[in-house]
Amino acid sequence: MTAEGPPTVEDQDTATPAPENSMRAVVRERYGPAEVLHLAQVPVAAPGAKEVLLRVHAAGLDRGTWHLMTGRPYLMRLGFGLRAPRNPVAGMEVAGTVAALGAAVTGISMGEAVYGIARGSFAEYAVARANQLAPTPGNLTAAQAAVVPISAATALHALCQAGHLQAGQKVLITGASGGVGSYAVQLAKALGAQVTAVTSTAHLDHVRSLGADHVIDRTGEDFADGTHHYDLILDLAGNPPLSRLRRALTPAGTAVLVGGEDGDRLTGGMGRTLRAVALSPFIRQRFTNVVSITRTADLHRLTALIETGQVVPYLDGTYPLERAAEGMRHLEAGTVRGKLAITV
Numbered sequence: 001m002t003a004e005g006p007p008t009v010e011d012q013d014t015a016t017p018a019p020e021n022s023m024r025a026v027v028r029e030r031y032g033p034a035e036v037l038h039l040a041q042v043p044v045a046a047p048g049a050k051e052v053l054l055r056v057h058a059a060g061l062d063r064g065t066w067h068l069m070t071g072r073p074y075l076m077r078l079g080f081g082l083r084a085p086r087n088p089v090a091g092m093e094v095a096g097t098v099a100a101l102g103a104a105v106t107g108i109s110m111g112e113a114v115y116g117i118a119r120g121s122f123a124e125y126a127v128a129r130a131n132q133l134a135p136t137p138g139n140l141t142a143a144q145a146a147v148v149p150i151s152a153a154t155a156l157h158a159l160c161q162a163g164h165l166q167a168g169q170k171v172l173i174t175g176a177s178g179g180v181g182s183y184a185v186q187l188a189k190a191l192g193a194q195v196t197a198v199t200s201t202a203h204l205d206h207v208r209s210l211g212a213d214h215v216i217d218r219t220g221e222d223f224a225d226g227t228h229h230y231d232l233i234l235d236l237a238g239n240p241p242l243s244r245l246r247r248a249l250t251p252a253g254t255a256v257l258v259g260g261e262d263g264d265r266l267t268g269g270m271g272r273t274l275r276a277v278a279l280s281p282f283i284r285q286r287f288t289n290v291v292s293i294t295r296t297a298d299l300h301r302l303t304a305l306i307e308t309g310q311v312v313p314y315l316d317g318t319y320p321l322e323r324a325a326e327g328m329r330h331l332e333a334g335t336v337r338g339k340l341a342i343t344v
Contacts, residue, residue: 025123026324026342027088031071034328037090037122039321044125046100052108052128053100057142058318059121060093061327061340062150062179063259068092069328089120090324091342094128095136095145105130115145117294122324122342134299137306144313147179147339152302152311154258154292155184155234159191162256162290163232167192172223172248175236176212177203180258182314182338184234185210190310196230198223198237206337210314224248234258242276246285254286314338 023044028036047053069090095115098108108114108130116133118126136145158180159165171188175181176197188195189211197212200219207215216223224240224247233245233255245255257273276287305311316337319327327340 023124024321025089025120026091026321028069028085028090029088030084031069033070034325034332036069037325037328039324042089042123045119045127047102047105047127049102049104050130051102052098052105052114052130052133054094054096054114054118054126054128055099056094056096056118056121056124056126056344058095058146058344059091059118059126059342060147060150061091061319061324061331061342062093062147063331064092064150065090065122066328066331087120089123089126091121091123091126092117092119093146093149093151094118094121094126095142096126096344099125102130108133113142116149116296116299121146122321124321124344131296132294132299134296134303137303139307140313143318143341143343144315146341147313147315148183148302148306149294149299150292151179151339152183152187152313153294153298154290155180155187156298156302157292158234158256158258158290159184159187159232162288163234163254165191165193165232168194169231170194170196170229170250172196172198172230172233173212173236174198174218174223174234174240175259176207176210176215177337178236179336179339181234181236182206182210183311184236185212186311187305189213190305193232196223196228202335203337206314229253232256242272242279242287245287246283249285252284252286254288257287257289316340318343320344 022041025042026037027040098110098112113136114133115136118128120126171193173184176185177199185197195212196214197207198216198218199207201217224244229250231253236258273289280287318341321344324342
């Protein structure tokens with residue numbers, strides 16, 4: 001999950017004025033289910049010295065936004081507001097055009113189409129840090145670009161930084177049909193791995209279309225039955241016991257734990273992750289997790305793969321700003337293939 005926070009007073013003093021006084025935005029004044037999201041008129045923020053104001057064209061709907069809406073796990077509220085969200089406007093992934101520049105921003109032009117991370121992207125305008133933006137891939141629509149930054153960067157970090165993936169290795173990806181999973185399958189293939197994907201019956205064809213070499217139907221097959229072993233496991237489903245992951249790994253394999261939606265309300269999936277990391281020094285197999293912060297360099301790397309066709313964003317549907325709550329309910333239902341986008 002990408003950290004958010006208001007610009008400093010010093011940054012605000014040097015900001016370029018916003019082009020409008022107010023805007024439509026999807027807000028929530030308290031934590032809760034999708035029903036807390038509603039459309040409101042709010043002030044347009046001015047970018048700080050190292051920030052950019054974007055005219056938003058589309059925003060990605062990701063699990064991080066769900067966590068910030070519900071306030072779960074409760075530990076995350078320490079950073080985002082104990083009783084209510086510190087930033088009431090929802091959304092993080094963004095694609096738009098530059099409307100105003102902070103005084104210290106270089107390398108970005110007014111009117112340029114960019115994508116990346118912004119504070120409160122479910123709005124007509126959003127402020128973003130310049131080091132979390134990059135030019136939008138030339139072969140994508142705004143809605144397609146908006147569903148890339150967090151999910152694809154998380155998959156990239158899990159495979160490369162945490163998983164140390166090498167060409168020719170055997171990789172198992174659980175939860176392969178979701179936002180991060182859809183990118184993980186494609187990225188692992190682009191990096192030269194042999195990919196086995198685990199998903200539900202309804203999503204088997206979707207995962208095959210992403211390029212997986214082998215597909216396991218989790219409703220009737222067990223990836224840890226001892227038949228096959230993997231050099232790297234990306235656990236995106238967030239619930240298999242550690243012992244089951246160990247049975248599926250090679251003797252010196254690595255398991256990267258991402259997410260954990262089925263954990264308790266206080267810590268989410270962190271309890272299982274902490275147990276895994278504590279176990280890792282005492283066994284040959286390695287357990288680790290990934291904390292993903294999307295940066296411009298990550299977006300440039302993803303853009304190169306997108307523009308050559310090695311990675312294709314899978315957009316399962318779009319919702320206009322006023323129907324953001326409906327889109328969130330679709331995400332909560334667990335039936336989304338790839339990602340959803342909010343269009344502005």
